[in-house]
Amino acid sequence: MTEIKRAAVLSAGSWGTTFGKVLADAGREVRILARRAQVADAINDSHTNPDYVPEVRLPDAVRATTDPAVALDGADLVVLATPSQALRDNLVAWKPLLDPAASVVSLAKGIELNTLLRMSEVIAEVTGIPTDQVVVVTGPNLAPEIAHGQPTAAVVACTDLDRAELVQRAVAAPYFRPYTNTDVVGAEIGGAVKNVIALAYGMASGLGLGDNTKATLITRGLAETSRLGERLGADPRTFSGLAGLGDLVATCSSPLSRNHRFGEYLGRGDSLAAAQRATRQTAEGVKSCRSIRDLAHRYHVEMPITEQVERVCYEQVPPSVAVRELMSRDMKAE
Ligand SMILES: NC(=O)C1=CN([C@@H]2O[C@H](COP(=O)(O)OP(=O)(O)OC[C@H]3O[C@@H](n4cnc5c(N)ncnc54)[C@H](O)[C@@H]3O)[C@@H](O)[C@H]2O)C=CC1
Numbered sequence: 278m279t280e281i282k283r284a285a286v287l288s289a290g291s292w293g294t295t296f297g298k299v300l301a302d303a304g305r306e307v308r309i310l311a312r313r314a315q316v317a318d319a320i321n322d323s324h325t326n327p328d329y330v331p332e333v334r335l336p337d338a339v340r341a342t343t344d345p346a347v348a349l350d351g352a353d354l355v356v357l358a359t360p361s362q363a364l365r366d367n368l369v370a371w372k373p374l375l376d377p378a379a380s381v382v383s384l385a386k387g388i389e390l391n392t393l394l395r396m397s398e399v400i401a402e403v404t405g406i407p408t409d410q411v412v413v414v415t416g417p418n419l420a421p422e423i424a425h426g427q428p429t430a431a432v433v434a435c436t437d438l439d440r441a442e443l444v445q446r447a448v449a450a451p452y453f454r455p456y457t458n459t460d461v462v463g464a465e466i467g468g469a470v471k472n473v474i475a476l477a478y479g480m481a482s483g484l485g486l487g488d489n490t491k492a493t494l495i496t497r498g499l500a501e502t503s504r505l506g507e508r509l510g511a512d513p514r515t516f517s518g519l520a521g522l523g524d525l526v527a528t529c530s531s532p533l534s535r536n537h538r539f540g541e542y543l544g545r546g547d548s549l550a551a552a553q554r555a556t557r558q559t560a561e562g563v564k565s566c567r568s569i570r571d572l573a574h575r576y577h578v579e580m581p582i583t584e585q586v587e588r589v590c591y592e593q594v595p596p597s598v599a600v601r602e603l604m605s606r607d608m609k610a611e
């Protein structure tokens with residue numbers, strides 16, 4: 278496999294734009310696809326994306342376009358940065374423009390509603406690209422911190438270790454340290470479920486609950502994440518790494534997390550619609566709580582926190598009642 282030179286980043290949101298910066302700082306040429314001309318113009322003319330990554334100057338190697346054919350022309354790395362539930366429809370349009378030999382990176386952290394597929398499965402199904410060409414990048418990666426060059430580590434997961442290493446080299450920047458893993462299932466389940474647990478953690482914050490409650494949510498949240506992941510064939514060790522515990526802690530505890538903030542609004546008594554208006558950017562857990570709950574039912578896995586988050590979001594259950602229900606479950610061994 279030849280070294281990666283040019284990357285297309287499809288979507289110019291918070292993470293897509295920031296990841297474009299990481300790639301440029303790692304030495305790649307980058308073309309970001311924006312939906313709005315105003316966003317593409319700002320990136321090209323003033324090296325900024327004020328809507329999503331304010332106060333950060335993007336490197337000169339980051340260019341933008343609204344034309345997917347221009348973004349994908351000559352790209353040997355294709356980075357998919359749309360929200361999970363929008364990925365399928367967009368991929369259908371982009372498929373004819375993809376180089377069949379390209380490595381395709383998934384950044385989205387969610388499970389598709391109805392099909393209950395992981396993002397790498399959606400990518401393989403829609404594009405026909407073999408699963409060993411699909412790479413998942415995940416970990417404790419809050420975009421605003423990375424955009425400001427604060428150091429973090431990440432996981433580059435692919436069933437083909439050689440390809441994982443190729444992408445690892447392509448994304449390694451002074452402030453972005455990628456580790457390889459061949460456990461794609463674990464990487465994706467860790468990334469998707471932590472958003473749901475962060476909603477619960479945010480609710481606890483909004484309810485004014487303290488650190489014991491929050492530590493309990495993180496620990497038991499990790500337990501239900503691992504239970505689902507292992508049932509789906511993941512390596513249990515993944516969940517104690519960056520894609521599991523690392524991302525869970527970052528997302529739960531950070532006020533920069535959109536899922537955390539969304540949960541906080543709900544905890545304070547706001548409706549789903551009001552929380553949506555207040556957060557604006559994507560909070561994946563709000564949709565994935567339902568698909569993950571359905572996946573858990575399909576595989577007969579107990580996920581009590583996820584169950585309650587879904588009930589708060591869609592069944593008008595007050596967060597305080599959800600807490601009571603979690604606390605009154607049958608006693609059991611840890
Ligand atoms: N922001 C972050 O810190 C991180 C985000 N992620 C994941 O990356 C994915 C993208 O998140 P963000 O960039 O943060 O979201 P965002 O809300 O900042 O941006 C979403 C982008 O997708 C575009 N978009 C929205 N709906 C679309 C549709 N139907 N069709 C095409 N494009 C559409 C928007 O125009 C925007 O450019 C999510 O799955 C998120 O969980 C993963 C790691 C870090």
Ligand SMILES: O=C(CO)COP(=O)(O)O
Nearest residue numbers: 416417418419534535536
């Ligand atoms: O995935 C993330 C950090 O790793 C970003 O979390 P939010 O989508 O909740 O902001």
